[in-house]
Amino acid sequence: MIVITESQMTAQSRSEMMGLIEEYGFKAKQSPDLGQDVTALYGKGNKAVAERLRSLPDVKRVTAGKPYTLADREYQRRNTVIRIGGLTIGSDSLAVIAGPGRVRSYEHLSAIASWMKRCGAQILRGEFVVGAEEGMDIDGLRMMKEVAQQYGLTTLTTVPGPRQVEQCAAYADILAVGVRNMQNRDLHNELGxxxxxxxxxxxxSATYADMLNAADYILQRGNPNVILLERGIRTYEPYTDSTLDIAAVPALQTLSHLPVFVDATHSAARGEMVVPLARAAVAAGASGVFLGFDLGDPDSSRLALAPEPFAELMRDFSTLAPVAGGQFLHGGDAEERTTIETK
Amino acid sequence: MIVITESQMTAQSRSEMMGLIEEYGFKAKQSPDLGQDVTALYGKGNKAVAERLRSLPDVKRVTAGKPYTLADREYQRRNTVIRIGGLTIGSDSLAVIAGPGRVRSYEHLSAIASWMKRCGAQILRGEFVVGAEEGMDIDGLRMMKEVAQQYGLTTLTTVPGPRQVEQCAAYADILAVGVRNMQNRDLHNELGxxxxxxxxxxxxSATYADMLNAADYILQRGNPNVILLERGIRTYEPYTDSTLDIAAVPALQTLSHLPVFVDATHSAARGEMVVPLARAAVAAGASGVFLGFDLGDPDSSRLALAPEPFAELMRDFSTLAPVAGGQFLHGGDAEERTTIETK
Amino acid sequence: MIVITESQMTAQSRSEMMGLIEEYGFKAKQSPDLGQDVTALYGKGNKAVAERLRSLPDVKRVTAGKPYTLADREYQRRNTVIRIGGLTIGSDSLAVIAGPGRVRSYEHLSAIASWMKRCGAQILRGEFVVGAEEGMDIDGLRMMKEVAQQYGLTTLTTVPGPRQVEQCAAYADILAVGVRNMQNRDLHNELGxxxxxxxxxxxxSATYADMLNAADYILQRGNPNVILLERGIRTYEPYTDSTLDIAAVPALQTLSHLPVFVDATHSAARGEMVVPLARAAVAAGASGVFLGFDLGDPDSSRLALAPEPFAELMRDFSTLAPVAGGQFLHGGDAEERTTIETK
Amino acid sequence: MIVITESQMTAQSRSEMMGLIEEYGFKAKQSPDLGQDVTALYGKGNKAVAERLRSLPDVKRVTAGKPYTLADREYQRRNTVIRIGGLTIGSDSLAVIAGPGRVRSYEHLSAIASWMKRCGAQILRGEFVVGAEEGMDIDGLRMMKEVAQQYGLTTLTTVPGPRQVEQCAAYADILAVGVRNMQNRDLHNELGxxxxxxxxxxxxSATYADMLNAADYILQRGNPNVILLERGIRTYEPYTDSTLDIAAVPALQTLSHLPVFVDATHSAARGEMVVPLARAAVAAGASGVFLGFDLGDPDSSRLALAPEPFAELMRDFSTLAPVAGGQFLHGGDAEERTTIETK
Known part of the structure; x- marks a missing residue:
């Protein structure tokens, strides 16, 4: 539920409103937008409060019915911008997450990180695996962190479940939620x-509303730094495992203020589809792209880009991003610029 | 069924092969690719021919099981390129189809055509309607043709059914098949x-295979000039009427040699989604884009682009197309270039 | 649009209403329900009429927004019951359509018809095919009609397209519309x-609303005898070609007054699924079931039931139908009863 | 991977086989079917073992490629039968799970349990909720257990997550996994x-294969008592929240030996659809049905059956179950029989 109030609401009216909201069992949060005339209600409460709120002085409108409020663009008009070290997400700068599905050695990961840096990709992904596929290797995570620090990269790993959040949080800057965990409330609570x-x-098979509802659980616990990732949905088409819903980019940007990323690798059925899908994502205005990237040797996974195509794609991004109002600084360009600037 | 033969196949072996194919009730067509070592079987026949063919001298491989052969990239490796007057489709030049859903007057259509020309869009769409929505107004078609000739544009209209093919063919260069008619065999026959x-x-709810099967019916009748249009599929997502399957672009380009276009208007749920989807289509490598375009006045349809956003999008196309290996000559640029060249 | 009027509406008010409806370009039809207080508007007209109608005396309610009116349960509360010779469809008696996909000879079809009669199935299906799969063999249709008359069966065939309606109508009592033709307006017009x-x-991929919209086109032309057939929809599940939507039975019965049948054969992925799906259809309350049925020899199609399982299923139907408020007279029972009654 | 061996396999061959399996990192389990000639491999191992196994003496066949083995009908031909006190699941006796979504008091639950007992339903469902919807009230679970014991019913509750398994297991005989948790590996481990x-x-959006893969994780930990529940899948149809896939019943029975239940309440869009869907489930051969059931007063949930319709439906089940080769003893019948037997 969202309450729109007069910008000149009196302190007494506001106090009365907050009292009602509490009395009916809801929590409330004021929009960070300037003017502060929007209040979101969340948590479990009695919906009959809507009628009571509508009758208050200085209340202009009460909207109800959506399964999310804090993630709603109506609640927060300005884009959520997330800052991690020098990296800015959700502003005009395009973010690129890349890396192998499985790390083989420190040297392997260093080679990857070095190439990423050179090409302008900022976020190193590590899905380290011990014995069973479900576990996470702490040594692997430590290695990811070391390599990333050496090259000035941000780190990301997928959290297997609520019990591994703490370990992962010690080594990764960005914690990813897996497809099967999108609606895992325990995990939302830990991450929140x-x-x-x-x-x-x-x-x-999550709808946009399902996705924003899941984001809301994390936001409600107090963590505002949520990124939405489109990675393909189940459809009848048998040629692909899932169908990339590219319209999710403009749709989620309309419905919500959270940054929207696209996974161009896991939504691709074959290697030759990764590059076109990644280009489409940037042209459609995604704030970030997730890409499988490896050395191109026989041990690399089937869909991972090899170094040369990866570098070319990053160069494409620096042309495509400005069309959608963003920017991407290809490493090569950055180097050149650095050289020039340091003269 | 597709038969791959030795490039030095003897005339006798070929004659034997063709005899068998005919005996088992199939028709055959040789690939236009250089080397001519691929033969497609189509029509109704006895599939037992596969075994017989495999035992022939100079036959290297027989592949069966797909519901299409003439549309198959295995049959024809090189891209199908369609030439209509000065316009080339399926080569590196991006094609843009645009126009209103309903023509109001000669002046209305002239204004639209003039703006399209200025922006580099080449194909004027006319969906003229009389009385009932199902009918076609011959006067409207005639008007579309006149206006198009005046501005040097190609014309396109959607054929309502098999009985209207002849009329439409007299005025339109490109005949479009409606979503509901994709599998209308009578219509395939007429168009073929x-x-x-x-x-x-x-x-x-057509799969890629269904779509190529439909294309095959047209190709089998002897018309090689088929363009495939992705325009969104039915999924569970309720926010949009259909979900644009952007992966259809690289997928169909891999499976077939036919040009692939994208309809960025009918796959959009809201006006603000048209531009991002159109950009994504070009970045993904589509050979053409279909766009609703009108004057932006209250009579324009909800999803049609207005002149200014349309012009900006065409300018975007001239940046995006080269990234996917194509090109698009924005009218403004063309004019400038003409000016310079004619000095 | 549907208009609910007072049952004591004056002749003058009615005349005024009909005038308005005509003026705004719509056609109107009064509900056959007793009381006649419901009028459906159809055809192409100006929707602004709704407001005008609402302001008329004796008009209680105007509902708009659904893509169908004559097929709507709101327009006609009582079930549509169709009578063909001695057969009644849509009342409490369960109808069974059965037969082979391809007729081999008069003897073949006679054996099938004789067994059907014995088991209580009433409608003989014939999908006769000449040369190409798209054609219809007039001799085959004639044979179906002869055999059916001999055994007192009703006949059904699928009409390939608008051009074959007349031929098919000469030999078949029920004309079926193929899955790909559900939205073929030309065909609706001919059948209407x-x-x-x-x-x-x-x-x-038709929704319930799409299906009722298609039915409406036929009803609008004046033919009230439309039966709806659920036969499986496209979903992501790869094990089956389509997913039988059993909920369509109660849903369509709520939304519409037209009889609802289920095709238990074409929605089955494997032979062993036909019987469970057919039983489910009857238990869910379908007014009829469509079944592939053949002699069980090697020439029979993969999904067609053989005589013994068919007979057992018909016996099941006589137990299942009463649970859903219907009835099915198994031939054996009928014979026994006849014997008893004629004593 | 499944290995079919000669029934007269020598001890030496078997020992060699088991050694290989262990060497390649797999675990193995012999089928409980008589003859013991089928061995399932599971866990993480090197798939190259297949070739090695094929070359062993007494090995007839090695099949690979499915994402499940212990749940596979190929591994275990006979049906899994689960016994809980006097209740038998997966044999010919139909099981009925019923109960309210929210328990209001001991009296409320007693009234429900008493009516269920009278009608022959055997399993009392309790979804107790404290404060937040995610929690479970231990007092509520205790109440469910007490009431169930009083009436001789079995108990079922949905486990919110891995951390609540122990508490739930203390009070419920059957632990249900929620839709969003189907692929929660932590939960599989705890339940296994x-x-x-x-x-x-x-x-x-789980396929049959996904579902059996999830079941396999539980079976691998040593718990053989898994029941599969079909409850509707996401499709494009907007009228219903999900589409009941009734074909899942025969399909899963073919693919697996585990009992298959159907949830007729959560797959229904409206109250009037519950009864037809429940009847269809039993007629299709489901081993059990899940039904929302409450007292029919204003506090009851929208889709819950009221006592009278519930009793009628149970009576229907006693007619329908035998058609699908099962049986259901309606309470009334049972009482009568008891009376007669005790004479």
């Missing part, structure tokens, strides 16, 4: 209590 | 007997 | 001008 | 370590 950025992957 | 370009819209 | 029963198959 | 029956709900 942190201040790490959270990358929330869309479930295979 | 012409040499007009045919724009085949994907049905709301 | 007849009085034959029409079996409208649901398109693979 | 118990011997309680587990009701595994199908995820909204």
């Amino acid at each position: 209590d942190l201040s790490h950025a959270v990358l929330l992957r869309r479930g295979l | 007997d012409l040499s007009h370009a045919v724009l085949l819209r994907r049905g709301l | 001008d007849l009085s034959h029963a029409v079996l409208l198959r649901r398109g693979l | 370590d118990l011997s309680h029956a587990v009701l595994l709900r199908r995820g909204l």
Whole structure:
């Protein structure tokens, strides 16, 4: 439920409103937008409060019915911008997450990170795996962090479940939620209590509303740094495992203030589809792209881009991003510029 | 079924092969690719021919099982390129179809055509309607043709059904097949007997294979000028009427040699989604884009672009197309270039 | 649009209402329900009429927004009951359509018809095919009619397209519309001008509203004898070609007054699924079931039931139908009863 | 991976086989079917073992490629039968789970349990909720257990997450997995370590293979008592929240040996659809049905059946179940029989 009030609401009216909201069992949060005339209600409460609120002085409108409020663009008009070290997400700068599905050694990861840096990609992904696929190797995470620090990269890993949040949070800047965990409330609670950025992957049959509802649980616990990730949905088409819903980019940007990323690798059925999908994502205005990237040797996963195509794609991004109102600084360009600037 | 033969196949072996194919009730067509070592079988026949063919001398491989052969990239490796007057489709030049859903007057259509020309869009769409929505107004079609000739544009209209093919063919260069008619065999037959370009819209629940099967029926009748149009498929997401399957662009380009277009208007749920989807289509490598375009006055349809945003989008196309290996000559640039060249 | 009027509406008010409806370009039809206080508007007209109608005396309510009116349960509360010779469809008696996909000879069809009669199935299906799969063999249709007359069965065939309606109508009592033709307006028009029963198959991605919209086109031309057929929809599940939407039975019965049938054969992925799906259809309250049925020899199609399982299923129907408020007279029982009664 | 061996396999061959399996990192389990000639491999291992196994003496066949083995009908031909006190699940006796979404008091639950007992329903469902909807009230669970014991009913509750398994297991005989948790590996592990029956709900976009894969994780931990629940999938149809996939019943029975239940309440869009869907489930051969059931007063949930319709439906079940080869003893009948037998 969202309450729109007069910008000149009296302190008494506001106090009365807050009292009512509490009395009916809801929590309330004021929009960070200038003017502060929007209040979101969340948590469990008695919906009959809507009628009571409508009759208050200085209340202009009460809207109800959506399964999310804090993630709603109506509640917060300005874009959520997330800052991690020198990296800015959700503003005009395009973010690129890349890395292998499985790390083989420190040297392997260093080679990858070095190439990423050179090309302008900012976020190193590590999905480290021990024995069973469900576990996370702490040594692997430590290695990711070391390599990332060496090259000035931000880190991301997928949290297997609520019990691994603490470990992952010690080494990764961005904590990703897996497709099957999109609606895992325990995980939302754990992540909501942190201040790490959270990358929330869309479930295979989640609607936009489902996704924003899941984001809301994290926001309600106090963590505002949520990123939405479109990665393909289940459809009848048998050629692909899932169908990339590119319209999710403008749709979620209309419905919400949270940054929207696209996974161009896991939504691709074959290697040759990754590059076109990644280009489409940037042209459609995504704030970030997730890409499988490896050395291109026989041990690399089937869909991972090899170094040369990866570098070319990053160069494409620096042309495409401005069309959608953003920008991407290809490493090569950055180097050149640095050289020039340091003269 | 597709038969791959030795490039040095003897005349006797070929004659034996063709005899078998005919005996088992199939028709055959040789690939236009250089080397001519690929033969497609189509029509109704006895599939047992596969075994017989495999035992022939100079036959290297027989592949069966797909519901299309003439549309198959395995049959024809090189891209199908369609030429209509000065316009080339399916080569590196991006094609733009635009126009209103309903023509109001000669002046109205002239204003639209003039703006399109200025912006570099080449194909004027006319969906003229008399009385009932199903009918076609011959006067309207005639007007579309006149206006198009005046501005040097190509014309396109959607054929309501098999009975209207002849009328439409007299005025339109490109005949579009409606979503609901994608699998209308009568219509395939009529269109297959012409040499007009045919724009085949994907049905709301058609797979890539269904779509190429429909294209095959037209190709089998002898018309090679088929264009495939992705325009959104039915999914569970309620926010949009259909979900644009952007992966259809690289997928269909891999599976087939036919040009692939994208309808960025009918796959959009709201006006603000048209531009991002159109940009994504070009970045993904589509050979053409379909756009609703009108004067932006109150009579314009909800999803049609107005002149200014349309012009900006065309300018975007000239930046985006080269990234995907194509090109688009924005009218303004063309004018400037003409000016310079004619000095 | 549907207008609910006072049952004591004056002649003058009614005349004024009909005038307005005509003036705004709509056609009107009064509900056949007793009381006659419901009028449906259809055809193309100016929707602004709604406001005008609401202000008329004796008009209680005007509802708008659904893409169908004559098929709407709100327009006609009582069930549509279709009578073909001695057969009654849409009342409490369960109808069974059965037969082979391809007729091999008069003897073949006679054996099938004889067994059907013995088991209580009433409608013989014939999908005769010449040369190409799209054609219809007039000799085959004639044979179906002869055999059916001999055994006292009703006949059904699928009409390939608008051009074959007349031929099919000469030999078949029920004309079926194929899945791909569900939204073929030309076909709706042809069938709407007849009085034959029409079996409208649901398109693979048609919603209930789409289906009732298609039915409306036939009803608007004056043919009230439309039957709706659920036969599976496109979903993401790869094990089956389509997913039988069993909820369509109660849903369509709530939304519309037209009889609802289920195709238990074409919605089945494997032979062993036909019987469970057919039982489910009857238990859910379907007014009729469509079944592939053949002699069980090697020439029979994969999904067609063989005589013994068919007979057992018909016996099941006589137990299941009463649970859903219907009845089905198994041939054996009928014979026994006849014997007893004639004593 | 499944290995079919000769029934007269020598001890030496078997020992060699088991050694190989261990060497390649897999675990193995022999089928409980008589003859013991089928061995399932599971866990993480090197798939290259397949080739090695194929070359062993006494190995007839090695099948690979499915994402499940212990749940596979190929591994275990006979149906899994689960016994809980006097209740038998997965044999010919139909099981009925019923109860309210929210318990109001001991009296409320007693009235429900008493009516269920009278009608023959055997399993009392309790979804107790404290404060937040995610929590479970231990007092509520205790109440469910007491009431169930009083009336001789079995108990079922949905486990919110891995952390609540122990508490739930103390009071409920059957532990249900929620739709959003179908692929929660932590939860699989916890449930796999118990011997309680587990009701595994199908995820909204889970394929049959996904579902059996999830079941396999529980079976691998040693708990054989898994029940599969079909409850509707996400499709494009907007009238219903989800589409009941009735074909899942015969399909899962073909693919697996585990009992298949159907939730007729949560897959229904409106109250009037529950009864037809429940009847269809039983006629299709489901081993059990899940039904919302409450007292029919204003506090009851929208889709819950009221006592009279519930009793009628149970009477229907006693007619329908035998058609699908099962049986259901309506309470009234049972009482009568008891009376007669005790004479």
